[in-house]
Amino acid sequence: MRSSLNWLALCAIALWAAGIAGTVIGAIIEPAAFLRAWLCSYLFWLGLPLAGVTLVLVHDLSGGDWMATARPTLAAAIMTMPLASLAGIAAFVGLNSLYVWTHPAAGLTNVFYLNSTDFFIRYGVFVVLWNVLAAYALWRREGAAPIAPGLSWLSGLGLVALALSVSFAAIDWILSLEPKFWSAIFAYTQAASWFNTGMAIVVLAIALLAWPAGERREHVGDLAKILLATTIFWAYVEFMQLLIIWEENLKTEIPWYLMRLNSAWKPAIYVSAGLGFVVPFLLLLWAPSKRNRAIIIIACVSIVVSRVAHTWLLVMPEFSSPTPFWLDAAAMVALGGAVVLLFAWALRSAHRLAAADGPIWRADYG
Amino acid sequence: MTELCGIVAEFNTPEALTHAAAQLRRSGFRAFEAYTPYPVEGLDRIIRPGRNMLLPLLMFGAAILGAAWGYWIQYWDEALNYPLNVGGRPHNSWPAFMVGTFEFMLLVTVAAGFFGMLAASGLPKLYHPLFEARSFERASRDRFVLCVERADPRFDTDAIRRVFEEHGAQRIEEVRA
Structure with missing residues (x-):
């Protein structure tokens, strides 16, 4: 068991090294393509700490025994916030090549909001706010107990701030790639997408590394229920956006979909919808399957893969010159390796919060 | 007596x-x-332990039947019986049919669950x-x-x-x- 895990760790490190090498080479030979690839990687991995903070703050208000099993892994996910939130800098240094609104055509009415200075100010505000919320979410909580009742108003306020800031971030970073396109529900789709990304990674980590025994098995069932519910929510808002825009058939909105439908990224639509909704929905629908380790692992991997494809689908078709796929994958792995390594390290140091039956995994790497 | x-x-x-x-x-x-x-809490599992598959299976079957039925009503009406050109879209436009399909699936599933529950409880x-x-x-x-x-x-x-x-x-x- 131990030697096979070390072997696995070695493969992971080799993959990470290859990702970093690919990213560095890509950044040198194709700087514009590197920026897009890195933006996608940043957008994807940010979901992990964002979902962690969201779930901890929601639990402060709702309570629930499942937190006893989820706390260490969620805490480790939140610990990746500084790295995951600051990683955007590498993409945003090349703002002029990423966003067309940085050199606006005459007559664009939203330049009062979409301009480089305000963009960087907003980015700074998001980073500070999210890291403060991350620190708050790690503070004075242990096991299944939420924050002290006298402080729960802070969690409520934090959730409101989080929802608003995440919405504006989604608009700034993704929706503004096409400054003439507007969809009021887009912030919901992206927030749900971020939550599903992080939640799937957290549940996957619990299923792989800290699968609980006995009564605590119910906690995994509860987490799977949350994952199922937010998967349905994502599919719902994503479909509503499509339905409304398809029905309106307006010249300002429908091109956003046509651009994706007629690009090389068309298969990503099926990956995003199929692995992001259909597969996990059918797998997790039946109550006993929510406590089945293999089914949960398959559903989580499916969601993670679908979110990667979805992120690429949102960003890549906006650019006429295609990015080499190896660079997309390399950037995803390069940042992913760093985030996962930090996540794994934080998970090991969170042992005191861990399940009573102890972790089953103690690979020595990192 | x-x-x-x-x-x-x-x-x-x-x-x-x-x-x-x-x-x-x-x-x-x-x-x-x-x-x-x-x-x-927990009493049902003491009195009737094990998996009770009847109602979930009945409802899942009803969900599939309801979805197919709901889609068919709309498809038959819009594409077969009375084809209308709405904004130049194809007659069989699945996005427009989805909401009706979902609602009809829900109706049939809940009805199957409700009456199935009554029947199973006598x-x-x-x-x-x-x-x-x-x-x-x-x-x-x-x-x-x-x-x-x-x-x-x-x-x-x-x-x-x-x-x-x-x-x-x-x-x-x-x-x-």
Whole structure:
């Protein structure tokens, strides 16, 4: 068991090294393509700490025994916030090549909001706010107990701030790639997408590394229920956006979909919808399957893969010159390796919060 | 009013009832039922352990049937029976049909679940011998009632009475029909 895990760790490190090498080479030979690839990687991995903070703050208000099993892994996910939130800098240094609104055509009415200075100010505000919320979410909580009742108003306020800031971030970073396109529900789709990304990674980590025994098995069932519910929510808002825009058939909105439908990224639509909704929905629908380790692992991997494809689908078709796929994958792995390594390290140091039956995994790497 | 139908016990707390039910199951009794004013956590798994697949399967089947049915109504109407050109879109436009398909699936599924639940519980039932028991009067208010039926192969009045008394039953009655 131990030697096979070390072997696995070695493969992971080799993959990470290859990702970093690919990213560095890509950044040198194709700087514009590197920026897009890195933006996608940043957008994807940010979901992990964002979902962690969201779930901890929601639990402060709702309570629930499942937190006893989820706390260490969620805490480790939140610990990746500084790295995951600051990683955007590498993409945003090349703002002029990423966003067309940085050199606006005459007559664009939203330049009062979409301009480089305000963009960087907003980015700074998001980073500070999210890291403060991350620190708050790690503070004075242990096991299944939420924050002290006298402080729960802070969690409520934090959730409101989080929802608003995440919405504006989604608009700034993704929706503004096409400054003439507007969809009021887009912030919901992206927030749900971020939550599903992080939640799937957290549940996957619990299923792989800290699968609980006995009564605590119910906690995994509860987490799977949350994952199922937010998967349905994502599919719902994503479909509503499509339905409304398809029905309106307006010249300002429908091109956003046509651009994706007629690009090389068309298969990503099926990956995003199929692995992001259909597969996990059918797998997790039946109550006993929510406590089945293999089914949960398959559903989580499916969601993670679908979110990667979805992120690429949102960003890549906006650019006429295609990015080499190896660079997309390399950037995803390069940042992913760093985030996962930090996540794994934080998970090991969170042992005191861990399940009573102890972790089953103690690979020595990192 | 002479044939024995079962033995009823009235408990003050849900915990006492749960423990008595668990004891009955451990002793090998199978045909017993609890009557409580509100759902008691975990009691259903003590009285009927194992997977109850009938209703989930019925509802899943109904969901597939409902979705297919709902889609078919719209497809038949819009593409086969009375094709209308709406904004130049194809007659078989799945995005437009999705909402109706979903709603119809929900209707058929919930109806199957509701009527399936009634059928599986043997409802509606206008009379049950248990209604004659004095203990049963407060089962819908503040008492927790457990009844072992005569149909149980291990039915033994004295053994059941002992279990009930051991767990603090307030009143034990024999129900006759």
